[in-house]
Amino acid sequence: MRQHLASPIRRRTFLQRSAAAASLLALPGLPAIALHAAEKPVPPSDRVNVGLIGIGAMGSGHLRRLAGDPGFQLVAVCDVDRTRRDHAKNIAEQMYAAVTTSGTYKGCTAYNDYRDVLARADLDAVLIATPDHWHSPIAIEAAKAGKDVYCEKPISVTIAEGRRVVEAVRRYGRVFQTGTQYRSIPTIRDVVKFVRGGGLGKVKQVFTQLFPLNNWLRSERFKPFANVVDADRLGGSYPPLDFALPAEPVPAGLDWDLWVGPAPARPYNRLYHVNPSPGVVPWSFDEAFGVTSSTWFLSHAADVIQYALGVEETGPIEVIHPNSGEFPTLTFRYANGTLLHFIEDWAQVKTQYHAVPADARLAGMFGGVFVGERGWLTSLTNGGPIEAGPVSLFDEMKLKTREVGPGGNNHHANWLECMHTRQAPSCSEELGHRTATIGHLTNLAYWTGQSLKWNPTAEEFANCDAANRLRSRAARPIPPPGPKPA
Numbered sequence: 001m002r003q004h005l006a007s008p009i010r011r012r013t014f015l016q017r018s019a020a021a022a023s024l025l026a027l028p029g030l031p032a033i034a035l036h037a038a039e040k041p042v043p044p045s046d047r048v049n050v051g052l053i054g055i056g057a058m059g060s061g062h063l064r065r066l067a068g069d070p071g072f073q074l075v076a077v078c079d080v081d082r083t084r085r086d087h088a089k090n091i092a093e094q095m096y097a098a099v100t101t102s103g104t105y106k107g108c109t110a111y112n113d114y115r116d117v118l119a120r121a122d123l124d125a126v127l128i129a130t131p132d133h134w135h136s137p138i139a140i141e142a143a144k145a146g147k148d149v150y151c152e153k154p155i156s157v158t159i160a161e162g163r164r165v166v167e168a169v170r171r172y173g174r175v176f177q178t179g180t181q182y183r184s185i186p187t188i189r190d191v192v193k194f195v196r197g198g199g200l201g202k203v204k205q206v207f208t209q210l211f212p213l214n215n216w217l218r219s220e221r222f223k224p225f226a227n228v229v230d231a232d233r234l235g236g237s238y239p240p241l242d243f244a245l246p247a248e249p250v251p252a253g254l255d256w257d258l259w260v261g262p263a264p265a266r267p268y269n270r271l272y273h274v275n276p277s278p279g280v281v282p283w284s285f286d287e288a289f290g291v292t293s294s295t296w297f298l299s300h301a302a303d304v305i306q307y308a309l310g311v312e313e314t315g316p317i318e319v320i321h322p323n324s325g326e327f328p329t330l331t332f333r334y335a336n337g338t339l340l341h342f343i344e345d346w347a348q349v350k351t352q353y354h355a356v357p358a359d360a361r362l363a364g365m366f367g368g369v370f371v372g373e374r375g376w377l378t379s380l381t382n383g384g385p386i387e388a389g390p391v392s393l394f395d396e397m398k399l400k401t402r403e404v405g406p407g408g409n410n411h412h413a414n415w416l417e418c419m420h421t422r423q424a425p426s427c428s429e430e431l432g433h434r435t436a437t438i439g440h441l442t443n444l445a446y447w448t449g450q451s452l453k454w455n456p457t458a459e460e461f462a463n464c465d466a467a468n469r470l471r472s473r474a475a476r477p478i479p480p481p482g483p484k485p486a
Contacts, residue, residue: 042070048148048419051076051117053138054130055084056277058152058179062127063088067095067108071416076120078111082253083275085110112255113481114138118145125419128152129179131283132290133263136161137478139176143168148175148419150412153299154291154436155429159459160472162433162440169429175418177425178432180303181411182366182381187404188304191379191386194397195308200372203309203338207349208301208368210293210330210342210442212236213285225271225282238330239443240287245269262475263288294439300366302438303427304379308370309338312431315438315456316340319445328352330445332438340368342442361387364404381406444470 156162214235247267284290364383
């Protein structure tokens with residue numbers, strides 16, 4: 001694949017097709033298979049053979065994105081749940097069949113074990129959309145196997161895991177993209193560029209949201225989960241907890257031992273693994289498998305914020321616990337003095353910190369509110385247009401639009417391009433690790449119940465042995481390869 005793209009003519013052709021595909025994907029309501037019809041056929045030598053590992057809530061979206069892009073050839077789908085992997089195989093082959101002259105296609109293989117996918121010599125890359133506890137182990141093994149990687153966020157469940165991912169990707173010369181696609185929305189990029197370029201002057205404070213478990217457990221979707229885990233007593237926690245759900249019979253076709261994999265052993269319970277998969281994954285409440293807010297939205301927010309502050313390859317130097325009395329909510333301090341405050345409700349920016357006018361409209365997620373010497377500015381998605389004060393800042397920014405369209409990003413297209421050029425994509429392994437570390441630092445502060453002095457270069461704490469021990473955890477031996485479950 002890469003040898004065929006060595007010539008400038010081939011590379012120009014690829015970039016033109018990639019740009020066209022990205023613009024089509026931005027159009028709402030366009031079926032993924034329309035991409036094939038809209039594009040001239042891409043020679044097989046120019047396509048990236050890709051495998052999708054994990055087909056739950058996120059993986060199902062990636063499935064259609066990969067099968068609908070002429071720059072990819074989806075040759076493998078993998079899940080320890082037979083129902084999910086067979087369904088994914090059928091969807092992929094139906095999408096490919098719809099654009100063939102014969103109307104048939106057989107060429108996407110379904111696997112139970114990710115190791116069988118990585119063993120394929122014809123595979124160029126994998127997209128990892130498993131539960132969090134599998135992100136790092138599979139990413140590391142994929143790099144060792146010579147595959148490029150797109151890994152869903154957060155890329156790790158501990159700080160040490162994330163660093164091992166970075167080391168493996170670099171050692172084996174792979175292209176790694178973290179699935180924090182909100183940084184790839186054009187309007188958000190414009191906001192980031194403005195802040196990063198000094199448009200607000202020195203940024204004094206940034207605000208972003210951090211929710212306790214109750215925000216999720218009280219929703220109708222998780223009512224059964226809340227009843228089992230005693231939400232009244234435990235729901236105020238910000239980090240994940242060990243809920244020890246009762247054992248239930250493992251459904252036919254589910255390889256539960258491999259689903260648990262390197263995580264601490266847990267008996268099967270339907271609340272960990274639901275068919276069809278819900279929009280927000282219930283396993284992330286358990287510290288064995290997920291990192292709660294980082295799983296859902298904090299990784300996106302931290303990525304955009306650190307990108308805008310120009311600290312995406314380092315991190316804060318201090319985590320200030322609210323029980324210190326210095327600030328009313330958990331706060332990070334960066335080396336240049338900028339403060340990152342975590343709040344639950346945007347109203348706190350006005351009522352507790354008095355950082356923006358009382359009539360400021362703050363709404364949305366996946367970013368933050370930046371407050372600098374020259375005014376304030378939002379980088380929020382799913383809450384309406386970008387807001388700022390004074391409004392004259394918009395004249396300086398010259399935004400094409402203040403509206404933020406989550407679907408209009410080029411994150412997959414950027415990964416595809418970089419696999420051909422061998423350049424670092426927009427959210428490479430180091431940036432993914434630093435973003436995940438923000439979530440880990442919040443959890444460690446709450447777990448230890450104290451403020452922490454963090455050295456982002458050495459990646460260690462200066463004042464807390466307990467926090468240093470929690471930078472890593474022992475891994476359960478991964479079950480050996482074997483036959484698929486009945």
